[in-house]
Amino acid sequence: MKSHWLLWSVLCVGTLAVFVLIFAFWGGDNPRLGNAKEYLPIRKWPRVKEVSTDEYSKVHEMVLRDQLMGTVILPRVPEVQGLAAAKHPQDVGIVPPQVCGQCHAEHWSECQQSPHFRTSSEPCREGTPGRYEPPDNRVESFHPQAWFEVVAKPNGFYQQLHIEYQGQAFLHEARMDLVIGSGKVGQSFLSWSKDALHQLPVSYFTDGARWGHSPGFHYAEGTFNFARPITERCLDCHATWFERVPQTLNRFARAEFQLGVTCSRCHGPGREHVEHHQAHPNETVSHAITNPANLNRELAVAVCAQCHSGEAELVSTGFRYHPGEPLAEYLVQSSADAEVDNTTPDPHAANQLRRLEKSACFRQSDMTCFTCHDPHRNERGREKFLVDRCLKCHQPDDCHQRKLTGDAVDRLCIECHMPLVEYADIRRPGQDSMPIPKMRDHRIQVWPAATTNVLQRLSKPQPEASKAGVPR
Ligand code: HEC
Ligand code: HEC
Ligand code: HEC
Ligand code: HEC
Ligand code: HEC
Ligand code: HEC
Ligand code: HEC
Numbered sequence: 001m002k003s004h005w006l007l008w009s010v011l012c013v014g015t016l017a018v019f020v021l022i023f024a025f026w027g028g029d030n031p032r033l034g035n036a037k038e039y040l041p042i043r044k045w046p047r048v049k050e051v052s053t054d055e056y057s058k059v060h061e062m063v064l065r066d067q068l069m070g071t072v073i074l075p076r077v078p079e080v081q082g083l084a085a086a087k088h089p090q091d092v093g094i095v096p097p098q099v100c101g102q103c104h105a106e107h108w109s110e111c112q113q114s115p116h117f118r119t120s121s122e123p124c125r126e127g128t129p130g131r132y133e134p135p136d137n138r139v140e141s142f143h144p145q146a147w148f149e150v151v152a153k154p155n156g157f158y159q160q161l162h163i164e165y166q167g168q169a170f171l172h173e174a175r176m177d178l179v180i181g182s183g184k185v186g187q188s189f190l191s192w193s194k195d196a197l198h199q200l201p202v203s204y205f206t207d208g209a210r211w212g213h214s215p216g217f218h219y220a221e222g223t224f225n226f227a228r229p230i231t232e233r234c235l236d237c238h239a240t241w242f243e244r245v246p247q248t249l250n251r252f253a254r255a256e257f258q259l260g261v262t263c264s265r266c267h268g269p270g271r272e273h274v275e276h277h278q279a280h281p282n283e284t285v286s287h288a289i290t291n292p293a294n295l296n297r298e299l300a301v302a303v304c305a306q307c308h309s310g311e312a313e314l315v316s317t318g319f320r321y322h323p324g325e326p327l328a329e330y331l332v333q334s335s336a337d338a339e340v341d342n343t344t345p346d347p348h349a350a351n352q353l354r355r356l357e358k359s360a361c362f363r364q365s366d367m368t369c370f371t372c373h374d375p376h377r378n379e380r381g382r383e384k385f386l387v388d389r390c391l392k393c394h395q396p397d398d399c400h401q402r403k404l405t406g407d408a409v410d411r412l413c414i415e416c417h418m419p420l421v422e423y424a425d426i427r428r429p430g431q432d433s434m435p436i437p438k439m440r441d442h443r444i445q446v447w448p449a450a451t452t453n454v455l456q457r458l459s460k461p462q463p464e465a466s467k468a469g470v471p472r
Pocket of ligand 4 (some may be wrong): 115116118119120180181182183184236237238239261265266276303304305306307308322370373375378379380
């Protein structure tokens with residue numbers, strides 16, 4: 001009997017403690033955002049912690065628990081003699097896209113403008129539109145005495161952390177070596193420490209054309225983190241080829257890599273194809289190259305699902321998938337099957353495939369991703385083009401709604417049948433938020449709420465300003 005009471009009180013106190021903790025960390029108005037100075041006692045600055053990649057996950061836990069407030073977290077530079085010898089991409093058969101362009105000039109010129117090609121690059125003034133001059137290059141932190149600056153120097157672009165405390169000045173500077181993202185939503189920047197890659201604390205946000213704290217790692221909330229390791233999976237979705245140093249998480253052969261998602265990721269490496277056709281210039285039948293259009297549907301959509309099936313983990317090494325092979329030998333899909341795929345901790349890449357597979361369009365036709373998308377092109381802002389894709393299989397009159405609304409619906413198929421959804425709300429309080437725009441739900445069906453919204457919009461007179469933004 002007595003032990004029961006003991007158990008109960010332990011349970012009650014425990015539950016209470018959990019609630020108090022939850023409230024303290026996530027509840028309502030977060031005190032540290034309201035009054036940062038009070039919340040962040042500064043005793044001794046700068047407090048610098050160098051962490052190796054192995055130690056990082058432990059340190060990250062501490063960051064999440066707010067135990068490293070005010071700490072400058074720097075990567076411990078790996079002790080390597082020289083840099084790992086690199087295989088040239090050609091050694092694994094990967095051909096630079098300009099070589100493909102020698103015979104496929106049109107695809108090459110289209111592709112260069114595509115978000116795929118531009119999704120990773122080396123920084124340059126044109127490709128990284130952020131401003132490098134004061135005051136626009138400054139990003140505040142929650143410490144009034146600490147801020148970031150993004151600067152352009154003759155030999156490259158840098159991110160600097162400045163701390164001024166009790167008359168002392170502290171500066172840490174890291175070079176922006178690689179850019180991730182074509183800039184639709186924004187861009188993140190990676191820096192080499194010897195042959196290890198880390199994400200830098202400042203990212204560029206297209207919305208507002210401004211620099212801000214990189215998403216996700218409580219950057220804004222009082223740690224100055226230069227040590228977030230960049231994993232192979234990150235590059236696997238955003239680049240064509242990197243060679244990871246075996247048994248390491250974030251060390252890569254620095255001499256050779258291929259940026260952008262280019263031809264080889266969707267068509268296979270290509271060297272044999274190129275050599276064959278160079279040797280047989282009159283041959284018109286293709287040799288040793290994969291055209292996704294000739295694969296069965298499961299394998300055809302797998303080409304895109306390498307990177308567009310949400311959270312999925314590499315089975316072993318990245319950059320080894322050959323289009324035409326089953327994807328399961330390369331990636332393990334998460335088994336979660338939420339209505340809307342918001343189960344991933346970092347859901348910035350949605351799972352279009354899983355949603356599309358649920359649609360009648362997909363189930364009752366042989367549709368693939370490239371029925372609607374031309375992955376060689378920059379299709380942004382070309383909704384008309386995508387509406388035309390619906391009309392490949394449908395007549396406008398297939399839509400019962402049309403009988404009620406008339407031809408006003410013709411341009412708007414997508415608005416009602418593939419509404420914009422928030423895949424996951426990962427906006428955190430304060431500035432530390434990734435402004436992930438809403439994305440198209442690829443489950444094509446009748447969505448009553450979306451229909452109501454569109455009908456309401458149609459019944460309102462359009463203000464002049466928004467008419468100007470209607471895509472042609
Ligand atoms: C020396 C010329 C040459 C080069 C370089 C070349 N190709 Fe080709 N490619 C051809 C010819 C010829 C064909 C067959 C005719 C056609 O489909 O245009 C072909 C066809 C293709 C096809 C269609 C295959 C099919 O069976 O439907 C794809 C896809 C392709 N090439 C991709 C590439 C990629 C990717 C590269 C770079 C890795 C590349 N090609 C480099 C000459 C070349
Ligand atoms: C599963 C594949 C995948 C992984 C892993 C991944 N991304 Fe992405 N990322 C995408 C896709 C797909 C998009 C485009 C989102 C969309 O519109 O569907 C994207 C978008 C972005 C953007 C915005 C690009 C723009 O033009 O607006 C940035 C920046 C970015 N990712 C950075 C990263 C970084 C840094 C990592 C690793 C830490 C990473 N991503 C890991 C697939 C991935
Ligand atoms: C993101 C994936 C992706 C990338 C990158 C890509 N392709 Fe393709 N490519 C495809 C798909 C999918 C098809 C089939 C399209 C279809 O039939 O609608 C295709 C078809 C082709 C064809 C056959 C003719 C045609 O247009 O249907 C050629 C040739 C080709 N691609 C060349 C290239 C070259 C050259 C590059 C690089 C400069 C490249 N592709 C980059 C996915 C890609
Ligand atoms: C190796 C990874 C990879 C593969 C393979 C891939 N994609 Fe992507 N895709 C990306 C990334 C990363 C982005 C985000 C590009 C950015 O804006 O930085 C993207 C963006 C897109 C977009 C949005 C473009 C825009 O306007 O912003 C579409 C549509 C798309 N991919 C379709 C496809 C299709 C269809 C296939 C298969 C034929 C495919 N992708 C294959 C990685 C990939
Ligand atoms: C029935 C047509 C259709 C099919 C099939 C389709 N998409 Fe889309 N997709 C769209 C439309 C429409 C948009 C929104 C384009 C816009 O807003 O500019 C879109 C947008 C996207 C985007 C950009 C991010 C977003 O959601 O706004 C990506 C990435 C994408 N699709 C990938 C895929 C992949 C991968 C497949 C195959 C699994 C696929 N799509 C199949 C119609 C289609
Ligand atoms: C490859 C052919 C194809 C394309 C492209 C296509 N559909 Fe379909 N769709 C079908 C088929 C087949 C069905 C099932 C038979 C039917 O209802 O007509 C269907 C069904 C539908 C339905 C009824 C869904 C339900 O759950 O009852 C809607 C709504 C729809 N499509 C809208 C669209 C829209 C919007 C687009 C463009 C973004 C599109 N479809 C593109 C083939 C296609
Ligand atoms: C204003 C919102 C809206 C727009 C825009 C719209 N639809 Fe629909 N659509 C609906 C609704 C609601 C239904 C179901 C009506 C019913 O069954 O009475 C429907 C039904 C359909 C169906 C048939 C479903 C079935 O059960 O047979 C198809 C196919 C379809 N739409 C395709 C399209 C295409 C293609 C376009 C663009 C040309 C389009 N829709 C534009 C709201 C819309």
